[in-house]
Amino acid sequence: MSRKHSGSRFKSILSWIPAFAGMTMMLLTLHGCGGRPAIMVNQPAGISLKEICDRYHVLWQWDSVSQVVTLEYKGNQSKALVGSSTVLVGKQQIVLSAPLRRERSMIFVPEDFEAQVLAPFGVPIGGLGAVESSSRVHTIVIDAGHGGKDRGTIVGSGTDEKEIVLDVAKRLEVLLENAGIKVVMTRDTDNFISLPQRTVIASRSGADLFISIHVNSNKDHSVNGLLVYYLGAVARRDVMETQRRSNERTFLRSLNAVDSATVLAILTDMMDTLKSGHSQKLAKLIVRSARETEGIKVRGDGVRLCHFFVVRNTLMPAVLVETGFLSNHQEHSKLVMPTYRQKLAQAVARGILDYANE
Ligand SMILES: [Zn+2]
Numbered sequence: 342m343s344r345k346h347s348g349s350r351f352k353s354i355l356s357w358i359p360a361f362a363g364m365t366m367m368l369l370t371l372h373g374c375g376g377r378p379a380i381m382v383n384q385p386a387g388i389s390l391k392e393i394c395d396r397y398h399v400l401w402q403w404d405s406v407s408q409v410v411t412l413e414y415k416g417n418q419s420k421a422l423v424g425s426s427t428v429l430v431g432k433q434q435i436v437l438s439a440p441l442r443r444e445r446s447m448i449f450v451p452e453d454f455e456a457q458v459l460a461p462f463g464v465p466i467g468g469l470g471a472v473e474s475s476s477r478v479h480t481i482v483i484d485a486g487h488g489g490k491d492r493g494t495i496v497g498s499g500t501d502e503k504e505i506v507l508d509v510a511k512r513l514e515v516l517l518e519n520a521g522i523k524v525v526m527t528r529d530t531d532n533f534i535s536l537p538q539r540t541v542i543a544s545r546s547g548a549d550l551f552i553s554i555h556v557n558s559n560k561d562h563s564v565n566g567l568l569v570y571y572l573g574a575v576a577r578r579d580v581m582e583t584q585r586r587s588n589e590r591t592f593l594r595s596l597n598a599v600d601s602a603t604v605l606a607i608l609t610d611m612m613d614t615l616k617s618g619h620s621q622k623l624a625k626l627i628v629r630s631a632r633e634t635e636g637i638k639v640r641g642d643g644v645r646l647c648h649f650f651v652v653r654n655t656l657m658p659a660v661l662v663e664t665g666f667l668s669n670h671q672e673h674s675k676l677v678m679p680t681y682r683q684k685l686a687q688a689v690a691r692g693i694l695d696y697a698n699e
Contacts, residue, residue, distance in 0.1 A: 408423040487501075502667060505682065544656060550659070637688055
């Protein structure tokens with residue numbers, strides 16, 4: 342089934358380049374920071390803000406009187422204060438692991454600056470490249486598990502699963518959108534969405550893939566590692582499930598197809614064949630990408646068959662990524678770190694892009 346893919350994002354990036362070059366020139370003139378910074382004998386900890394902004398084409402300006410650093414990227418603004426670890430990204434306040442520091446005329450930011458400030462700001466950290474125009478993936482539904490009254494896995498008084506997965510999902514959203522894929526989120530705030538509702542959102546979106554993000558837990562605290570779940574063969578009882586039938590009718594209407602039992606049966610059969618094979622392929626590519634990402638541990642062969650509601654009641658290829666075990670002490674301490682969540686989002690995005698461009 343082919344869907345029209347708009348190249349408007351790519352065009353808008355192209356049209357933005359001359360404007361960006363002009364603004365950079367203006368800022369360089371203002372700052373007079375033409376040459377590369379000299380190598381210092383006692384290089385202070387942290388990364389040079391200039392270097393990091395140059396790398397990602399982020400415009401930045403520092404007011405030496407107020408000590409305010411203003412970042413600009415594609416019309417989005419972010420403000421930070423030298424000496425403070427609090428950064429305003431849009432309307433959201435983010436606290437970094439260390440304050441911004443100034444050494445002579447150079448400003449240094451802590452290591453989590455990329456993941457904490459630039460990624461949610463819309464900067465394509467990790468340089469994934471773009472989805473090819475011939476790609477089979479144009480729209481993806483990202484489903485951050487749990488939310489609202491449903492906190493998901495909770496370990497001690499620490500962070501809830503619902504918070505971790507929403508953050509990973511939002512980071513994944515930025516990465517995929519920057520790669521030219523349209524993203525539909527089942528939730529982008531801390532609200533409760535029922536499982537059937539999530540599959541309804543997926544069916545109405547006309548998406549090509551469904552990715553659910555979760556965090557695992559186990560009684561045995563030594564169990565750790567990322568796992569990607571998918572539905573194997575679609576069983577008869579799954580096909581007959583009320584929610585699935587309803588989603589199929591929604592999909593049929595979106596195609597302007599005749600709402601007849603025969604058409605539905607043919608369609609269902611086509612979708613099921615497509616779904617099981619492609620879900621497995623996608624799961625394997627996400628696992629491969631995670632395995633290639635330094636710091637991410639994959640559990641065993643990384644893929645598992647499952648029968649989860651959102652996976653069996655969506656019609657498009659679907660996977661559920663259990664990003665790690667909150668019950669495992671080591672993985673818990675990684676999952677609460679924004680830098681690690683960015684790594685996870687990048688690994689999942691890389692896997693999706695490999696699938697899309699295959
Ligand atoms: Zn979960």
